[in-house]
Amino acid sequence: MQHYSFVSLLQHALTGHRFWGPAWRKAEPRQHYEVVIIGGGGHGLATAYYLAKEHGIRNVAVLEKGPIGLGNTGRNTTIIRSNYLWDESARIYEHSLRLWERLSIELNFNVMLSQRGVLNLAHSQADIREGQRRVNANRLNGIDAEWLDAEGVRDFCPILNISPQARYPVLGATLQRRGGVARHDAVAWGYARAADARGVDIIENCEVTAIRTAAGVVTGVETTRGPITAEKVAISAAGHNSVVAAMAGVRLPLQSHPLQALVSEPVKPVLDCVVMSGAVHVYVSQSDKGELVMGAGIDAYNSYAQRGSFHVIESQMAALLELFPIFSRLRMLRSWAGIVDVAPDASPIIGKLPVGGLYLNGGWGTGGFKATPGAGWVFAHTIAYDTPHHLAAPFSLERFTSGALIDEHAAAAVSH
Ligand SMILES: Cc1cc2nc3c(=O)[nH]c(=O)nc-3n(C[C@H](O)[C@H](O)[C@H](O)COP(=O)(O)OP(=O)(O)OC[C@H]3O[C@@H](n4cnc5c(N)ncnc54)[C@H](O)[C@@H]3O)c2cc1C
Structure with missing residues (x-):
């Protein structure tokens, strides 16, 4: 991680920032990764960061079809809160808010959190x-x-x-x-820099066009920059999650x-x-x-x-x-x-999909920016252990067949 002393700040200011190094590498895709994350928004980048930092899994690629952070992460109105109704939601959003409260220090990057009420x-x-x-x-x-x-x-x-x-x-x-509120771009940049510093490859302009499976288990992805094999594939492609999951034959209850x-x-x-x-x-x-x-x-x-x-x-x-x-x-x-x-109950879907080694963190609808650190945290855990984190478990895809829905329409009634 880079630290800027007063002297180096002065140096950069006087030289017009010409020698200021890039915050993350422009990584080239390798043939194989332990984990491939589809989607370089805040959620995908946070997941990569926590995989590397909390679980020591560094052989990770984040594949983003455009530049990172220009999806919903860079388009939202940046409202952060945790006051959702049901216990399951309150716990995961509050976990996220607590991570927000120390995120600038954690990432050594000012995400400009402003707790103004x-x-x-x-x-x-x-x-x-x-x-x-x-x-x-x-x-x-x-x-x-x-x-x-x-x-x-x-x-x-x-x-x-x-x-x-x-x-x-x-x-x-x-x-x-x-x-x-917080500064949304800074969240993507801060996680990208911190994940990159831990060895994660952030690969921009790399669209996933197919998900490869064999005998019900994921084997990798096809991309516009060539095929990549992987033991685990994690989807975090807000807005397009159902399109991407369909590449593996999974139909999601998302609109x-x-x-x-x-x-x-x-x-x-x-x-x-x-x-x-x-x-x-x-x-x-x-x-x-x-x-x-x-x-x-x-x-x-x-x-x-x-x-x-x-x-x-x-x-x-x-x-x-x-x-x-x-x-x-x-x-x-x-x-x-x-x-x-x-999703039909205005709550996210986080967890394993019915294909071995395939995971989803999506369906955050109008309110997932506030969840960025918390979702990344529980999703990384879920991928690392192939078992849902206890805060993520209630948000599994199975709730749409078991009927254990988490109806947050009232708390999410106004899009945010
Ligand atoms: C106008 C607006 C206002 C909002 N306001 C708020 C708010 O105030 N508070 C709040 O909490 N939430 C808000 N949200 C919701 C919030 O922005 C999202 O829930 C959250 O940002 C989702 O984060 P993400 O990282 O999953 O998504 P994204 O940032 O969208 O990242 C997904 C990425 O996946 C990439 N991708 C898609 N398909 C592929 C593919 N095939 N291959 C490779 N990459 C792919 C996309 O290019 C994109 O960059 C708002 C959303 C909008 C649109």
């Missing part, structure tokens, strides 16, 4: 009941959670419109003070949808927390650059095109202005979309 607004009696139930459930799981009434919401976020005249008046909110976000022109600091509303459907925070970062709901149709429909953005803007009339004269700068893969 996340509000989930309630606009109806049903919202209040759901929110209060979740606060109580969270506390029983040792997660910081508070219930605020409308006045409490205004005190926490003074620019929010809590007028009873609003179409969906704000009646209260859940608050997780340890929730917040892929576009999910859009946009940013405003930069303005002076005005919003110092994260606000989410499922009823009017918008979630917003302010970036360090000053832009308001806003997310919408998923487009209803299935698609693999990384673009969405205009009407979704239009209603997202209407929702924003209803909650924050102060933003009515802001100009929007740019919008984009990612493809998220959503």
Whole structure:
């Protein structure tokens, strides 16, 4: 791992950074690896890092069809929280949040975690009941959670419109003070650098086109840069997990949808927390650059095109202005979309697939950025021992046949 002293920082600054070495090698594919990970997003890179660091498995390749981190990792609205309803979810998201809290030190790379507090607004009696139930459930799981009434919401976020005249008046909110945002690119870069330093090959512009199996066991992959054999193949290809799993004959209960976000022109600091509303459907925070970062709901149709429909953005803007009339004269700068893969119970699928040596970490839908460290951690363990980590076990594919679903539609109701 590289450490930068004051002298070397000065040297780099004075030489225009010309001698600043690359953060990770441009690795060439080798013929064989112990583990091949398909997908160089935050999850795939975190998995590689923890395989090397926690389990001593360094003969690992991360295969990414484009440059790393330009999938959902670089397209999300960066909201981090752990206040999910069910025990199984609360445990894995809280495990992740705790890893976030020391990630910059762990990776020696500033991921700019900002624990500024996340509000989930309630606009109806049903919202209040759901929110209060979740606060109580969270506390029983040792997660910081508070219930605020409308006045409490205004005190926490003074620019929010809590007028009873609003179409969906704000009646209260859940608050997780340890929730917040982080810099998404830095998460991919930090894990990439740290994994590379431990010998992992990060191979960009290398698309997996087929998964090879023999007698029900995985033997390797075909790629646009040639065939690679492997003892274990791990899929972490958000948005395209069902396409990749189908290469091994596995059908997943996932649907892929576009999910859009946009940013405003930069303005002076005005919003110092994260606000989410499922009823009017918008979630917003302010970036360090000053832009308001806003997310919408998923487009209803299935698609693999990384673009969405205009009407979704239009209603997202209407929702924003209803909650924050102060933003009515802001100009929007740019919008984009990612493809998220959503499971029927709005929970991820982590574990072994019905082909020997083949594993999946996917189905995180609209909310997997916050899970990046935790998912990488439990997935690495699952691959290393060929047995699900205890935090991952409830999220196996088998739950769709056993019926042990983990319905997080309420906690994930607003995409995030
Ligand atoms: C607009 C938007 C807003 C969001 N907001 C939030 C939020 O605020 N908070 C939150 O927690 N989550 C949020 N999410 C969800 C979150 O971004 C994802 O759940 C998470 O980033 C998934 O991480 P990943 O590493 O698995 O995926 P990705 O970063 O998408 O990585 C998967 C990689 O697999 C690669 N790949 C696919 N097929 C192949 C192949 N055949 N061969 C090789 N490589 C392949 C892709 O190119 C991609 O880079 C949001 C998502 C979007 C789109």
